[in-house]
Amino acid sequence: MPQTRRALLGAVPALAMAPLASPALAQQAAYPNRPVRLVVPFAPGGAVDITGRLLAEKLQPILGQNIVVENRGGAGGNIGADAVAKAEKDGYTALLGSVSILTANKYLFRRSMPLDPLKDLAPVTRVTTGTVLLVVNAQRPWRTFADLVAAAKKDPGKITMGSSGTGTVSHITMSTVSRAAGIEVTHVPYRGGGPAIADLVAGNIDMMFDVIPALMPHVREGRFRALAVGSADRISYVPELKDVPGMKELLPNSNIDMQSWYAVNVPAGTPQAVIDKLHSSLVQVAKSEDFKTRMEPLGFTPIWDETPAAYNQYLQQQDQLWKRLVEESGATLD
Numbered sequence: 001m002p003q004t005r006r007a008l009l010g011a012v013p014a015l016a017m018a019p020l021a022s023p024a025l026a027q028q029a030a031y032p033n034r035p036v037r038l039v040v041p042f043a044p045g046g047a048v049d050i051t052g053r054l055l056a057e058k059l060q061p062i063l064g065q066n067i068v069v070e071n072r073g074g075a076g077g078n079i080g081a082d083a084v085a086k087a088e089k090d091g092y093t094a095l096l097g098s099v100s101i102l103t104a105n106k107y108l109f110r111r112s113m114p115l116d117p118l119k120d121l122a123p124v125t126r127v128t129t130g131t132v133l134l135v136v137n138a139q140r141p142w143r144t145f146a147d148l149v150a151a152a153k154k155d156p157g158k159i160t161m162g163s164s165g166t167g168t169v170s171h172i173t174m175s176t177v178s179r180a181a182g183i184e185v186t187h188v189p190y191r192g193g194g195p196a197i198a199d200l201v202a203g204n205i206d207m208m209f210d211v212i213p214a215l216m217p218h219v220r221e222g223r224f225r226a227l228a229v230g231s232a233d234r235i236s237y238v239p240e241l242k243d244v245p246g247m248k249e250l251l252p253n254s255n256i257d258m259q260s261w262y263a264v265n266v267p268a269g270t271p272q273a274v275i276d277k278l279h280s281s282l283v284q285v286a287k288s289e290d291f292k293t294r295m296e297p298l299g300f301t302p303i304w305d306e307t308p309a310a311y312n313q314y315l316q317q318q319d320q321l322w323k324r325l326v327e328e329s330g331a332t333l334d
Contacts, residue, residue: 035066041080077101085120091274103322108167121265129261130300131231135224152183162196167331175329180254212299230258237296
């Protein structure tokens with residue numbers, strides 16, 4: 001009898017603790033049971049915002065909850081990313097981040113970076129990828145990448161290149177390509193891609209690399225001439241660019257393969273069961289034909305990681321790549 005009594009008394013603490021744990025477990029099991037906030041760390045209207053709103057539209061019926069897109073721009077995306085890192089660790093706040101925010105920014109904002117994305121954000125999956133496009137004002141005489149390189153070598157520094165800002169994919173790509181081609185161009189940084197594109201249309205600058213969605217309307221309407229893509233290979237998902245060469249053809253052995261990808265992350269410490277639910281839902285969106293049909297004309301193609309751990313491994317590799325690219329460019333933002 002004493003042994004039986006001791007066994008029963010020993011079980012009391014465990015039984016008493018069970019009700020304390022069950023609400024949290026029930027909440028995870030029921031995730032999501034209220035709207036999910038998707039933070040886009042840039043202003044409305046850009047490529048990240050377009051991607052975020054399409055993701056939200058497709059994710060809503062899968063998760064059975066409203067997906068609210070919240071634009072929180074500033075500091076190269078750091079303000080929005082930091083807000084997500086400091087949010088509740090419950091899966092109800094997620095970041096749609098870009099390669100620049102998740103890898104390059106901590107090497108650009110060395111003193112003022114408010115977070116370390118690898119430590120403060122938990123990976124879920126990438127959702128889209130695309131390259132950048134090199135365009136020149138259509139009134140300029142250069143009809144091929146070789147023409148542009150020859151002109152730049154003849155008059156070093158005379159050709160002007162606009163970018164969406166110091167340290168952006170736009171700038172880093174041109175810096176990397178210039179070194180590989182052995183040319184010198186004059187960098188003219190702008191506060192965003194919009195002003196740079198406007199000056200390229202006006203003929204105030206000669207050329208720029210930027211994401212395809214922002215440039216394609218001008219290519220289609222004859223204002224810009226496309227000379228190269230920043231990826232190693234040509235791209236086939238934008239019909240008008242199928243004949244535009246990639247870096248493998250233009251600069252053999254340079255190993256240049258510039259990709260501009262977007263991914264979803266949540267605050268570090270979010271329960272794994274919640275991350276897995278969000279991952280499977282996002283992969284379902286990325287694999288859908290409708291998402292592909294709507295993203296590819298914009299210049300992006302869907303992509304996904306088989307597991308959050310696989311995305312984390314890719315992120316670690318990209319972190320080291322962009323550390324090198326930023327250091328080689330000499331770019332800094334503080």
